[in-house]
Amino acid sequence: MAKNYDLIIIGAGSIGLPAALEAAKRNASVLVIESEHGPGQENNKKAIGGVRATHSDYGKISVCLRSIEIMKSWHEVYGDDIGWMSNGYSYPAYNPKDAQTLQDLMKIQHSYGLNIKWLSPQDYNEIVPGIKQEGLEGSTYSPEDGSCSPLLMGSAYYFHTLKHKVEYRFNEKVIGFELSGDKIDTVITDKDTYVAGTVINAAGNYARQIGEYAGLDLPVYPDNHEAGITEPVARFFGPMVIDMRRAPGSANFYFYQNNEGQVVFCITPDPPILGIDNRSTSEFLPLCSKRMLEIYPRLRNLKVRRTWRGQYPMTPDGFPIVGRSREISNLINAVGMCGQGFMLGPGMGELLARIVFDELSDSDHRILKSFDPYREFTGMEAFK
Amino acid sequence: MKELRLKEHPILEVPDYEYISFYFNGEKLPARKDEMISSALIANGINVFGHHHKDGTAQGIFCANGQCAKCTVIANGIAVKSCMTKVQENMMVKSADGLPELPETNDPVEFEPIEELETEVLIIGGGPSGLSAAIQLGSAGIDTLLIDDKHELGGKLVLQTHKFFGSEEDSRAGTRGHEIGKLLAAEVMEMSSVKVWLNSTAIFVFSDKKVGVLKDGVYKLINAKRILNAAGAREKFLRFQGNHLARIYGAGAFQTLVNRDLVKPTERLFIIGGGNVGLIGAYHAIQAGIEVVGLAEAMPSCGGYKVHADKLMRLGVPIYTSHSILSANGGETVESITITEIDRNFKPIEGTEKTFACDTILIAVGLDSLAEFTLEAEAAGIPVYAAGDALEIAEASSAMFNGKIMGLTIARDCGVVSEDIPQEWYQKAEVLKSHPGKVKGYQNHKAEEGVFPIIHCLQEIPCNPCTTVCPTNSIHTEDGSLMAVPLYSGSCIGCGKCVLICPGLAITLVDYRKDVQNPIVTMPYEIMNYPVKVGDELSLVDVEGRFLLKAPVVQVIENKKVHTAMVRVQVPRELAKQVVSFIVQDASVSEALPNAIVAERASDDAMICLCERVSVGQVRELIRSGITDLNQIKAITRAGMGPCGAKTCEVLIKGLLREEGIPVENVVPNTKRPVFVEVPLDKFPNGTRS
């Protein structure tokens, strides 16, 4: 006899773990199936830990605002240290055009009540001392954004889900569904089969494959990103710094100093490197260190400690795909988190629980419009 | 202040150094020009280089090899590894207390273009295996690049001042390690197709088939068609209370300080581990005038060669078998050690604790192959080979052999050479790495007349220079093999060549020709820092250091070339064949303190990750909650996230998992990622994408 659960979540990552906790808090029986040997071992642990609410649309802003609340109060509510810091985000502009784009966007962000301001080059130098002043037009600064450790966050979720009796099957891969009518009857893995009331597809890189098992075509295409971390040093600058300019080989790049004092950095390859390949390339370090040192020479003596590679599970328009499937009524997709799955995770976990248990509010419906699986995918986010 | 430097050494030459000055925390100190900051500090009696940012505990030298960052100091404003950074005239050195401040340097960074090089074969590591392979590749005229992160070729051989085992023809047995290194290096330098880069560290073998190398501080990329991993091994560490104290380190670090840098890092040393590395470490210490308080070995007998252990016991160093370390005691640095007897399950036996005053503890509990370059090359799809310790932990003699085999294998795979690899090479490589075999009794010498050697080498080991050196061909191993014990039969002329060449110092001559009742015994002696002259009363001992009698020296013949003397005594016939050597270290050195210091038995306070200060207890708790994935343990505790890159804690955590009864196959190892050692961001040149 296959075991029966109220909810089966495929993937114990940035999305699956929070979803499991929120569902389990409602006393649902929850099973999480994860092909890796432990929680958070795919892209969750690859994230560099940046968390911001300063996006450009209602969906992302609302979910991330909630994520920030959860992360910020985590220590108080749950007792564990997840390394949260309200260190803010900043987008320095090194040409008038970028400055204009950013300032236009700020108007939208203000209309959503977000705390974001424009700093003069001198003021920016106060929070990022020694940043290149030449050509600097100014910078956005959103002090309530922040950062925390994806490793600690993932583990914290995991341990709290265990307390709430969530069950896990690690080293076990979902390889298909048995459908009956418009429902998933059984979830089939390489080791066993399980019966579920509802299934959440939170399979990150492999979301498309899981969709196919249910006859869906989910446009999720992972692309590769490398990141690195340095030795820790005494705190010397505040916010996440995002340089949005393109340069040969790369689009934007970003870095911040985490709660341990280590500088974490990441670059977006241009053109993107599609596919899944976690091996490190020789190009990343020279490419990324050059761009960082160009705008921030002070980093020159900082020693790189480790680099790694992971994927953004991308969608054509840069927005996640979240919602109940029309074709398969007990399947909820929560996929295509792009480069923001970590920051979306906690808020998304709560939203997913509300979808599962039919508790959606008006605001939720509005949020879900941004992530509508049945949208055209033609738009482009003003600012990724 | 007294300078803690070796002014003389029985084996090594102490050159005349030029001195410069530098400052440590404001105090002006002397240093030798071009020495590492760490050695300059230690020579000035400074062993605490900073305090850990997590718990404020003291840190000092640990690996002396650029791998761990525990020796970090602030030199002219920049945090550097003091063991890898040369001291400079008037350098301002400060201790690294807490997190270092990043210097304010706002000048733009210049980016040099990135240099990429092609080579047919890249050899990572210039120790005996890498050098031996290079000789084969060079002879075949194959374009080869050999890189080594040190300033000198030879790998671990550079640090070995003792005579090597093996056979003369195959591995230059009887020659001292550092000399073998020089001979191999000289041969490689003759090879026109082999390029050698010193001071060049391989950082990673990347997926785009390029190897990142930091050469003299400049980052380069190597496109190699084939890679030989000859990068050696790293030392294992142990879990015990107080294992984070400053002045606890491995044999490699110790030998680097003493034999390479000629500093005297300790007055009183205790050694954990009775393998060859620990035994030899003790011997090197005594040659550097350091008191060796004792050596503890967990097994009922030492795993190293018996001749090594015997040699130590004869000098007066106690070896405590079935003993392990319970704690290192002290405030910031080691003040004493507590050892305890252990039962068959390695559990401490209460009431057997002994505490000894010492200032340094050397941990020599085995080596672990440096396998990452092999794995990385495999993942990148570059044909890769391994030799020496990187392939399998063994002796240098076997490293030379399998280096040779791999060199020829690569030459064949390149299609340049077609000759088969001689079958006997494989056999020799196999024999040379053999563990010691049976212990036999003494040969029975009936006739007590004339002159002949007594061979006190009673354990089967792969070594036979005594058989090849004898001019009258009077020494043979039992069955002619390298492993078997040597026996004397024939016509000794008393030349003493066997006495001088034996790496185990395990051959004496007994000469009855002058006085049958009181024959003259000739003993080899290498510790001229404890001088011996005619007339000195020696406390003569048998093979394992048991006291026999006192007798005066009748003759000392020094052989400067081999740094070995022959010391002669005249002793009664009944004891002559038992006399092997004499005590040099006074028994008072090894006395235990009247009361053992036994801390509460909270072994879980020991550190399992020194870099991030993670305790054994923290990790044990996770294991007990069912977590057996090293990546997850790392994510939760940060164990393995520090500067050394899990090089130390990985083995310790695996050991703990074993102790907790987790089968190896359930343990998920750490994912290895770049970079091999930390590299400052501005070392990376102009980068673009291809």
Ligand SMILES: Cc1cc2nc3c(=O)[nH]c(=O)nc-3n(C[C@H](O)[C@H](O)[C@H](O)COP(=O)(O)OP(=O)(O)OC[C@H]3O[C@@H](n4cnc5c(N)ncnc54)[C@H](O)[C@@H]3O)c2cc1C
């Ligand atoms: C270098 C880098 C830096 C980043 N930085 C940030 C950042 O600063 N902030 C931020 O918000 N985001 C960041 N991200 C993005 C973020 O990591 C991802 O968006 C997020 O982790 C995606 O979450 P997920 O739950 O969809 O996927 P994952 O966390 O990858 O979880 C999916 C899980 O599903 C499992 N799975 C897949 N298929 C199956 C199957 N068939 N059966 C069972 N299990 C399956 C996988 O093993 C995996 O554990 C970064 C990403 C990278 C690569």
Ligand SMILES: Cc1cc2nc3c(=O)[nH]c(=O)nc-3n(C[C@H](O)[C@H](O)[C@H](O)COP(=O)(O)OP(=O)(O)OC[C@H]3O[C@@H](n4cnc5c(N)ncnc54)[C@H](O)[C@@H]3O)c2cc1C
């Ligand atoms: C205390 C001690 C005593 C010993 N006594 C004996 C003895 O009596 N007889 C005997 O036969 N053997 C002895 N050995 C063993 C012998 O020294 C080793 O087995 C032998 O040196 C191994 O040779 P190798 O070429 O594999 O590695 P190594 O000699 O270790 O050489 C490897 C080289 O690679 C370099 N390297 C490592 N990583 C990198 C990198 N990333 N980039 C560039 N270079 C790198 C290292 O610095 C080193 O120079 C002893 C060893 C020790 C530690």
Ligand code: FES
């Ligand atoms: S002691 Fe210098 S790096 Fe380890």
